[in-house]
Amino acid sequence: MTPENYDRNATHRVGGQITRATRTFAANPILDFVPAGGPVQLTRQVVTTASCNQCHDPLALHGGSRVETALCVTCHTSQNIDPETGNTPEFKVMVHKIHRSARLPSVVAGGNYRIVGFNQTVFDWKVTWPQFGSGIGDVRTCTTCHGAPPVGMTAEDYAKLAPDADNYKNKPSAAACGACHDNIDFATGKSTIAGKRDHPGGPQANDSACAVCHVADSGKEFDASVVGAHTIPDRSKQLKGINVEIVRVTSTGPGQFPQVVFTAKDNAGKALLLSEITSLAFNVNGPTTDYQGPPVTESATLSRVAIGADGSFAYTLTRAISVNATGTYAIGMEARRMETIIGNEGASANVSSASYNPVAYIPVTDKVAVPRRQVVATENCNVCHKKIAFHGGGRLNTAGYCELCHNPANVDVPQLVPPTLGGPFTVPPQSINFRFMIHRIHTGEELTRDFTIYRTRGVFNFNEIGFPGDRTNCAKCHVGNSYTLPLPETNANTVAPREFYSPLGPAASACLGCHDLKTAAIHAKTMTTDIGEACANCHGRGKDFDVQKVH
Numbered sequence: 348m349t350p351e352n353y354d355r356n357a358t359h360r361v362g363g364q365i366t367r368a369t370r371t372f373a374a375n376p377i378l379d380f381v382p383a384g385g386p387v388q389l390t391r392q393v394v395t396t397a398s399c400n401q402c403h404d405p406l407a408l409h410g411g412s413r414v415e416t417a418l419c420v421t422c423h424t425s426q427n428i429d430p431e432t433g434n435t436p437e438f439k440v441m442v443h444k445i446h447r448s449a450r451l452p453s454v455v456a457g458g459n460y461r462i463v464g465f466n467q468t469v470f471d472w473k474v475t476w477p478q479f480g481s482g483i484g485d486v487r488t489c490t491t492c493h494g495a496p497p498v499g500m501t502a503e504d505y506a507k508l509a510p511d512a513d514n515y516k517n518k519p520s521a522a523a524c525g526a527c528h529d530n531i532d533f534a535t536g537k538s539t540i541a542g543k544r545d546h547p548g549g550p551q552a553n554d555s556a557c558a559v560c561h562v563a564d565s566g567k568e569f570d571a572s573v574v575g576a577h578t579i580p581d582r583s584k585q586l587k588g589i590n591v592e593i594v595r596v597t598s599t600g601p602g603q604f605p606q607v608v609f610t611a612k613d614n615a616g617k618a619l620l621l622s623e624i625t626s627l628a629f630n631v632n633g634p635t636t637d638y639q640g641p642p643v644t645e646s647a648t649l650s651r652v653a654i655g656a657d658g659s660f661a662y663t664l665t666r667a668i669s670v671n672a673t674g675t676y677a678i679g680m681e682a683r684r685m686e687t688i689i690g691n692e693g694a695s696a697n698v699s700s701a702s703y704n705p706v707a708y709i710p711v712t713d714k715v716a717v718p719r720r721q722v723v724a725t726e727n728c729n730v731c732h733k734k735i736a737f738h739g740g741g742r743l744n745t746a747g748y749c750e751l752c753h754n755p756a757n758v759d760v761p762q763l764v765p766p767t768l769g770g771p772f773t774v775p776p777q778s779i780n781f782r783f784m785i786h787r788i789h790t791g792e793e794l795t796r797d798f799t800i801y802r803t804r805g806v807f808n809f810n811e812i813g814f815p816g817d818r819t820n821c822a823k824c825h826v827g828n829s830y831t832l833p834l835p836e837t838n839a840n841t842v843a844p845r846e847f848y849s850p851l852g853p854a855a856s857a858c859l860g861c862h863d864l865k866t867a868a869i870h871a872k873t874m875t876t877d878i879g880e881a882c883a884n885c886h887g888r889g890k891d892f893d894v895q896k897v898h
């Protein structure tokens with residue numbers, strides 16, 4: 348019932364929920380209107396569902412019937428309160444908090460972020476935002492939800508769907524900002540958590556002054572402006588950056604010492620001086636049919652880098668290609684540059700920028716180099732991850748570089764974990780083959796068994812990972828039909844001593860990454876003989892249980 352005296356000139360929204368086939372399909376049509384008639388006075392499209400669906404595949408809450416953010420906001424308002432916890436489900440508060448939940452100041456200090464939903468189901472979120480800034484979990488990438496068109500959408504289309512996206516910087520408020528900065532009590536200006544600073548702007552009785560000090564975008568970095576305050580140090584505009592590219596590699600035969608000729612440029616395309624490069628590393632592995640075991644790794648001695656007349660560089664590796672090597676090999680590079688920027692509160696900070704990892708394919712006994720097959724694309728990973736930068740930040744290329752090490756014969760090292768980290772462990776080693784490990788990591792909380800990688804620098808468990816996507820959408824990560832069977836004949840078996848059987852055949856190593864049940868392993872092992880796997884007979888392209896059909 349509408350109250351008698353409601354404001355007939357205010358803009359209203361009506362939203363519908365229509366489902367078919369037991370909520371397999373859902374639509375939420377939305378209409379904004381003014382009851383008194385005339386055009387809509389006020390728009391409120393701060394976010395759009397397509398931004399959420401970069402990760403959520405798709406966003407579907409409340410049993411799958413609610414799928415549009417424009418509908419969510421009609422109920423998730425500041426008038427509501429979760430009776431059990433006292434938390435507000437107001438959309439901007441709840442969505443901010445959920446995605447920073449593992450790093451919220453209150454949670455880090457030992458608290459929790461909960462909402463008790465229908466049927467008394469307790470939601471106790473500890474979400475790590477999958478985007479990389481200063482490491483994984485950096486929510487300063489505000490524009491993923493606000494302002495930047497989602498991957499695949501034009502700026503014009505986005506502007507129509509989210510005309511108010513800039514509110515994220517134009518409308519600071521205690522509710523929206525305080526959702527993430529939850530240690531600040533704006534009424535008193537004090538931090539509620541000891542050791543964290545009080546609000547430098549002092550107490551704020553209401554939101555009227557926020558935008559006076561927190562202007563949208565001053566153009567400066569690390570100041571109090573909303574955009575400036577959320578500058579991610581290693582994306583700072585002050586950084587000149589480093590980008591290396593391999594021009595050619597010579598002396599690539601068995602027993603030879605490869606010489607790599609490469610260029611190094613800053614983000615503006617200007618050639619760098621050798622003195623501007625902080626570190627270089629090379630990884631060599633082969634054959635490209637499928638790498639086997641650890642690569643040959645070399646951290647370059649910078650004094651051995653030769654400078655060419657055209658400003659390019661040349662480096663001769665100190666370890667030769669094996670005399671027994673055959674086929675094509677790969678050389679991948681890492682390059683870093685340490686720069687000083689003016690960071691928080693005017694203090695100078697050292698920031699290391701890293702190049703995308705170029706990989707060059709070199710013929711050893713092949714006449715012409717045969718590149719390794721490409722299976723996934725870094726851009727696909729980065730729709731969710733923004734900018735994968737692993738192992739200290741220097742490894743960015745997931746489409747051909749990680750694979751140099753994360754290959755069928757490489758395993759983790761439980762027995763080498765030092766006592767300070769709880770080691771050594773006696774469990775058998777686990778495969779770190781990319782097709783096995785990445786499938787398993789993203790299955791995360793859906794796994795039925797433990798998945799832990801033991802390193803000399805720590806123990807990494809992945810059973811808590813919540814994947815917002817749909818794992819049966821293989822193309823979310825894969826290129827072309829790289830996920831279908833049969834696989835190339837030359838793919839190698841995967842050493843996986845911690846699994847039910849080892850080695851795993853090439854297809855089994857991929858499929859059992861997600862299907863970790865013993866019954867699936869029994870089925871796969873049954874379908875494997877000493878002359879290979881039979882999988883493609885039934886799961887091959889066009890067959891009855893084609894990978895594309897069953898998913």
Ligand code: HEC
Pocket residue numbers: 394395398399400401402403406408416442445446470474475476477478491492730731732812813814815
């Ligand atoms: C960069 C990736 C990413 C984007 C973009 C994103 N989310 Fe999420 N979201 C996640 C992850 C990861 C989780 C945790 C998933 C899990 O634990 O199952 C999550 C969880 C949630 C949850 C809790 C779901 C539940 O059942 O517990 C809600 C609600 C949610 N997101 C809403 C949104 C909305 C609304 C948007 C857009 C405004 C959005 N998300 C954008 C990554 C993302």
Ligand code: HEC
Pocket residue numbers: 406407408409413414415416418419420421422423428429430436462463464465470
């Ligand atoms: C018709 C009203 C309504 C709509 C529309 C609605 N919600 Fe809710 N939602 C609620 C109520 C009521 C609760 C329970 C709050 C509580 O108990 O504290 C809730 C709870 C939640 C929770 C907490 C955990 C749970 O699942 O119970 C999440 C997450 C959530 N909603 C997300 C969304 C998202 C995302 C949308 C839009 C796609 C949405 N809701 C649309 C009314 C709605």
Ligand code: HEC
Pocket residue numbers: 391392393394420438439442443446486487488489490491492493514515516518519520523524573577
């Ligand atoms: C996971 C998605 C997500 C991310 C990341 C995110 N926001 Fe939001 N933000 C939302 C949602 C959802 C709303 C509520 C939209 C609505 O009410 O229509 C919102 C609302 C806001 C509002 C209120 C705007 C208004 O009209 O009142 C501000 C301010 C804001 N966000 C700032 C930020 C800032 C600053 C960052 C980065 C540090 C950020 N947000 C990151 C999802 C996100």
Ligand code: HEC
Pocket residue numbers: 443447485486487515516518519520523524525526527528561570571573576577691
């Ligand atoms: C989605 C979460 C999120 C939202 C929303 C958000 N921030 Fe932040 N903000 C961060 C994170 C993360 C940092 C980095 C420092 C940290 O980890 O606490 C940060 C840093 C800052 C800083 C720099 C000082 C510092 O603590 O390093 C300021 C100032 C700031 N935010 C102001 C705001 C204002 C004003 C708003 C509202 C317009 C806002 N924030 C909204 C997550 C958020």
Ligand code: HEC
Pocket residue numbers: 519520521522524525528531533544546547548549551553554555556557558559560561569570571576692
């Ligand atoms: C008189 C100026 C002033 C006003 C008004 C003001 N602030 Fe601030 N605020 C600051 C300054 C200065 C900082 C520190 C900026 C920095 O670290 O670069 C700050 C920091 C913050 C931070 C980051 C806190 C942290 O933990 O690091 C948040 C969030 C914030 N303000 C939100 C708000 C909100 C919301 C309002 C309105 C209710 C508001 N501010 C009003 C000056 C102000």
Ligand code: HEC
Pocket residue numbers: 401402403404474475476477483723724727728729730731732745785788789811812813814815816817823824
């Ligand atoms: C649909 C979104 C999505 C896509 C696409 C995606 N990931 Fe992830 N990934 C996640 C989420 C969510 C996590 C969990 C983050 C957390 O909890 O630490 C994660 C975690 C990871 C981790 C472990 C991070 C850690 O905390 O140690 C790695 C490695 C990883 N992803 C690599 C990849 C690679 C490589 C690709 C592309 C082939 C990819 N991801 C594609 C969402 C995605």
Ligand code: HEC
Pocket residue numbers: 630642644735736737738742743744745748749750751752753758759760779800801802803807
């Ligand atoms: C030079 C070799 C090398 C490269 C290149 C490499 N890794 Fe690793 N990575 C390893 C080894 C070896 C282990 C595990 C065992 C150990 O540390 O001995 C590992 C472990 C991991 C783990 C599990 C433990 C953890 O730290 O979370 C993840 C996730 C991971 N790597 C992701 C990646 C991604 C993503 C890339 C590419 C962007 C990559 N790695 C590139 C050698 C490498």
Ligand code: HEC
Pocket residue numbers: 720721722723746747750781782783785786789817818819820821822823824825829830831834835838854857858894898
């Ligand atoms: C989160 C990202 C992600 C998703 C989703 C994903 N994969 Fe993969 N997949 C990978 C990665 C990473 C590799 C190894 C890439 C490489 O070796 O270059 C891989 C490799 C494979 C391979 C081996 C290909 C080869 O030539 O070695 C198969 C088969 C495969 N995946 C099947 C699937 C199927 C089927 C699905 C969907 C049900 C799927 N994948 C979904 C990331 C993903």
Ligand code: HEC
Pocket residue numbers: 786818819830832854857858859860861862886892894897898
């Ligand atoms: C990225 C994860 C992933 C990979 C890789 C993957 N699957 Fe699946 N698969 C799933 C999910 C999720 C389902 C849906 C049912 C479920 O939850 O188990 C599924 C369902 C199936 C089904 C339907 C039967 C059932 O269990 O419901 C078959 C058959 C199947 N997969 C075969 C394969 C084969 C063969 C491969 C290797 C080529 C493979 N899968 C690789 C995630 C994966």
Ligand code: HEC
Pocket residue numbers: 852854855858859862864866867870871872874875880881882883884885886892897
């Ligand atoms: C003679 C036909 C046949 C062969 C050969 C075959 N499969 Fe299957 N596979 C099936 C059928 C049938 C199912 C069940 C399909 C369903 O439930 O939709 C299945 C299911 C699966 C599943 C899903 C299992 C689960 O627990 O959910 C995986 C994974 C799988 N197969 C992998 C493989 C692998 C790996 C190989 C080769 C080593 C292989 N299959 C060989 C017929 C076959």
